[in-house]
Amino acid sequence: MKTSIILTVIGPDRPGLVSAVAARARAAGGNWLESRMAQLAGQFAGVVLLEAETDVADNLESALRELEGDGLQVQIQRGSDISAPVRHHVMLDLVGHDRPGIVQDITAVLARHSVGVETLDTACEPASMTGEPMFHAQAQLGVPEGVDLDTLQDDLEALANELMVDLELHDPQREQPEAAA
Known part of the structure; x- marks a missing residue:
């Protein structure tokens, strides 16, 4: 074993x-x-x-x-022998001017929807033209069954507008072309 x-x-x-x-x-x-x-x-x-x-x-x-x-x-x-709950995987991409609290604000919305952060990569790099610090984040999220992705996306977009960042939620299953019948 x-x-x-x-x-x-x-x-x-x-x-x-x-x-x-x-x-x-x-x-x-x-x-x-x-x-x-x-x-x-x-x-x-x-x-x-x-x-x-x-x-x-x-x-x-x-x-x-x-x-x-x-x-x-x-x-x-x-490790645990307990199997992880079945989750639907979606990707989140974010870029915007750096400021304290971006990760906390985004993850608070995810937590309200019971969405887990499975991987998170972040970096703060100077913008190509201005040199201002730009915050970049890419995350793989685990969305439990029953969570409405459209509502999650609406809540994330509302926060992105408030934070003045660009945020995209990618659902690989929705983006795949349907098989011909």
């Missing part, structure tokens, strides 16, 4: 850091399945989903905790 292990590491960025984490996981019987990693303000931050046979999971966790000796902060959590 297999066990899922979620590893979070944070620490000063340096060459070879990901390789060191991967080597330690592999040597202790872990299989690297999925990850999200970034260098942020000189710090490395990563989240990794590992899988291991249940009988070696404790040894894998111990081996991963040894990364703390390399100057990393380590958090380990075992």
Whole structure:
């Protein structure tokens, strides 16, 4: 039987850091399945989903905790056997002048509709012509059954107008051409 292990590491960025984490996981019987990693303000931050046979999971966790000796902060959590609720996936794209509170405002609307944020990538970059900071966000959202996408889109568009940002909600299922009968 297999066990899922979620590893979070944070620490000063340096060459070879990901390789060191991967080597330690592999040597202790872990299989690297999925990850999200970034260098942020000189710090490395990563989240990794590992899988291991249940009988070696404790040894894998111990081996991963040894990364703390390399100057990393380590958090380990075992995955749940509870299956996630069925959700419809939609994509959200946002761009606008940077200001505090954009993420909180958007996610508050999503929470009111019981929509989960499955992935979120954000960046603040200078605009090409003016150099003003522009905030960019792209998210994959999990929309539960019964949530009206049109109402969600209306609420998000109203907020986008208030924030003066461009926001698009893409539903891949709605955008696919219907099969010919």
